[in-house]
Amino acid sequence: MTNPAPEPLLALSNVNTFYGQAQVHFDLSITVARGHIVCLLGGNASGKSTTMKIILGLVKPRSGEVSFDGASLIGLTTPQIVRRGIASVPEARRLFADMSVRENILMGAFVRNDREAIAQDLDKMLTLFPKLGQRLAQRAGSLSGGEQQMVAMARALMSRPRMIVMDEPTMGLSPLYVDRVLELIRTINREGVSVFMVEQNASLALEIAHEAYVLQTGKIVLSGPARALKDDPRIRDAYLGGSEAA
Ligand SMILES: Nc1ncnc2c1ncn2[C@@H]1O[C@H](COP(=O)(O)OP(=O)(O)OP(=O)(O)O)[C@@H](O)[C@H]1O
Numbered sequence: 001m002t003n004p005a006p007e008p009l010l011a012l013s014n015v016n017t018f019y020g021q022a023q024v025h026f027d028l029s030i031t032v033a034r035g036h037i038v039c040l041l042g043g044n045a046s047g048k049s050t051t052m053k054i055i056l057g058l059v060k061p062r063s064g065e066v067s068f069d070g071a072s073l074i075g076l077t078t079p080q081i082v083r084r085g086i087a088s089v090p091e092a093r094r095l096f097a098d099m100s101v102r103e104n105i106l107m108g109a110f111v112r113n114d115r116e117a118i119a120q121d122l123d124k125m126l127t128l129f130p131k132l133g134q135r136l137a138q139r140a141g142s143l144s145g146g147e148q149q150m151v152a153m154a155r156a157l158m159s160r161p162r163m164i165v166m167d168e169p170t171m172g173l174s175p176l177y178v179d180r181v182l183e184l185i186r187t188i189n190r191e192g193v194s195v196f197m198v199e200q201n202a203s204l205a206l207e208i209a210h211e212a213y214v215l216q217t218g219k220i221v222l223s224g225p226a227r228a229l230k231d232d233p234r235i236r237d238a239y240l241g242g243s244e245a246a
């Protein structure tokens with residue numbers, strides 16, 4: 001009666017990662033289904049950002065497999081991985097502070113050369129992020145944190161990705177911007193982009209994720225549908241903290 005599980009868009013299988021002698025991932029296995037938002041939760045230094053770097057080819061695992069749309073990403077360079085359809089919104093946004101908002105957004109299209117479609121996509125970004133419209137000529141470094149997050153998201157979308165990976169997209173933002181960024185992630189996802197995001201704020205992440213994984217010192221200790229994890233006492237004790245339940 002059950003349908004066979006469809007092939008995931010992204011799969012990390014038994015990944016072991018080291019920095020020198022120090023092992024950071026222990027048989028890490030994560031899958032992201034097509035069209036889903038998957039969240040990786042975990043405390044400081046648990047190996048979350050390193051997981052993103054593995055997906056983007058910035059760090060090489062010592063063993064294990066990483067595949068996207070059925071093909072291995074191991075050994076590919078970051079630009080090759082972007083061309084396969086993965087775009088990133090790195091930690092702390094990483095904008096070119098002295099360049100304009102427009103230049104930063106267009107940077108995301110570096111893998112494309114369809115000029116007219118790029119111009120159309122820029123217009124589309126201004127529909128999706130209307131606040132950026134008046135700021136296209138402004139120095140990116142002079143934007144507020146929330147505005148910078150939007151530029152980073154627009155830049156990622158300019159490569160027309162099939163998947164976006166994001167490192168702590170709500171970190172350091174005011175509550176208003178946190179809600180806005182989460183809503184934008186939902187909107188992007190509804191348009192067909194799968195999302196893999198790293199978050200420390202479990203209660204926020206579980207609001208928008210389909211599935212979540214909990215990483216503890218490099219090991220997945222808990223995973224499942226976000227709805228189930230939200231009510232799981234283990235995650236509540238470890239990450240949601242009794243007091244902030246709202
Ligand atoms: N380039 C590096 N060289 C050596 N060790 C590193 C390097 N990058 C990260 N580490 C170590 O690997 C471990 C995991 O780091 P990582 O950045 O993946 O954690 P994280 O879960 O993203 O943490 P945070 O919540 O603080 O962002 C940490 O102990 C960190 O010190």
Ligand SMILES: [Mg+2]
Pocket residue numbers: 048049050091167
């Ligand atoms: Mg990190």
